[in-house]
Amino acid sequence: MECYFDNVATNPIRQEVYEAMLPYLKEEFGNPLSVYPLGVKAREAVEKAREQVASLVNAKTNEIVFTSSGAEANNFALRGIAFAHQYSGKHVIVSRMEHHSVLNSARFLEKLGFTVTYVTPDKYGVIHPEDIKKAITDETILISVIHASSEVGTIEPIKEIAAIAKEHNIIMHTDAVASVGNIPVDVKELGVDLLSMAAHQFNGPKGAGAIYIKEGTRIIPLIFGGIQEGGRRAGTENVPAIVGMGLAAELAKKELSEKMEHVKKLRDRTIEGVMKIENVHFTGHPENRLPGHASFCVEFIEGEGMLLMLASKGIYVASGSACTSKALKASPVLLSMGIPSHIAHGSIVFSYGRENTMEQVEYALEEFPQIIKRLRELSPFAKGWEGTEEGGSCIQKK
C-alpha cells in the first residue's frame, strides 16, 4: 500500500488546480503587463488569484505579493524589512524554531552588521511571549517567529507576540508556510505585519508562494526590476502557478474545517498507536499543534534507517536526524527544545493531508513497530544507552 505521510514536505496537487493551470501553460501565455486582450486575460487571472489568496488569510488584495516560494517570502520579509528600517535600529529577534530560510537570512543580516537574538523554545517547542519581550532593545526593528513548526507541529502564540511587537512599535513577521491552508490563519486576528505562505502546502503547485505585507509597511524589494506586484517583486509573473495557488487557496478555505477534522483523527490514532511502542517519546506540544502532525523520537535507532525501511513498505515520512540531512547534524529545532542529540537522531514525523485514509494509518501502525524492532536488533544500544554520556532524560513522555 502506498502511503504518502510527508505532507509537511509538500502536498499532491489537486486535480481541479492542475486543470485550472493548464490553459496558462499554453494558449493563455500572455504577459500580464501587456495591454492587448491576451495580456489582459493573464492580468485578470493573476488578480483573481490575489483575491482568493487574500481571502484565505483575511487580507486586502493590495496586501498580497506573489513570490516563487515560502522561502522567498521569508527572505523578502527579513532582508526587506531590515534594509528598509536599518536607520531606526539594527536589532532583529527570531526564534530557534524557525525554518532555514528565516535562520539563514538572520545569519546573513548578522554578517552585514545587524545583531540578532535567537529566542529558545521550551520543551514543547513553544516560544514564550515574555522571552520575546526580554529580548527587545531600543534597536529592535523586527521580530520573526514561525506560526507552526513543520518538525514538531507546535503552534506558536503569534497573537500574543505580535501584541508585544506592536506595543514596542516593532514590525512583526510570521512564517506561516506550514499553517496556511491547514488551520485558520487570519492576519488581522494575529496582528502581524508580514506573513509568508506557500501554495504547495495546501495542494497547490510548487513555485508559488506569497507574502502578506500590511498596508503601509515600508519594505525594500528582494528583486529589483519592473513594476510587477506593485513594484515590490519584479519579474514576469508565474501566471500558471499563481492561478493554481489562487484556486488551491479558495478550495482550502472552503474545506478547512472538514480537512482539519479528517487529519486530526489520523493524527490522534497515530499518536495512540505509536506511543504504545516502548522507549518512544512524543515531540512538540500535545494540544497546540497542527491537526495533521504527529512527531516522535524513537530511542536506540536512527531516523534514516526508519525512513528507508518504511519506504520499502510504501510508507513515506520525514525525520530530523543527522543522517537524513546533508549537514549531518541533528535538527537544531529538536536540540533547542532540549532533546539530547542521540535521541534527536531517532526523530520521525507523520504528517497527514486530505488524501490520507484511516486504512493507510492502520497499515503503517502495523508495519512501524516491526521496523523499530528490526532496527533495534541491529543496534548496540538495544538494551539502553550504556556507555553514553547523555542518559536520555529531559524528553517528555506523553
Next chain:
Amino acid sequence: MYSKEVMDHFMNPRNVGEMPDADGVGVEGNPVCGDVMKLFIKVDGDRIVDAKFQTFGCGAAIAVSSMITEMVKGKTLDEALQISKEKVAEALGGLPPQKMHCSNLGADALKKAIEDYRQKAGSKN
C-alpha cells in the same frame, strides 16, 4: 540515493548481533553524532574466522557494517587491516559523498577490533 548493494546490505544485513565469545571487539563513533559501530571478531591462528556487528546509524552505516563483516571473514589479520574505507565503499557500489564517513567508521571499528585482539593475545603470552 543509495546503490543496489547498499540497499541490499541495509535491508538484509549479514552477521548481525552480539558475539559473547569474541576474541576482539572494536567500537567506533558516538551516539551524539548519530552513528556507533560495534564490531566483533573471532580469530583462529592469525585468521578471522567469524565477524558480527551491531550498529546505531543510518542506512549507509548499517550497510558498511554488514559488508565489512563479510569482507573480513577468512582474511588474516594483516590482510584485514588493508581493508580501507574506499574498498568498503567500492564493494558497496559507491556511497554518496556525505556518507563516506560511515565507511571510515567501519574501517576504524575493524582496526580497533584487531588491536583489541592483539592486545588480549599479547597479554596472554
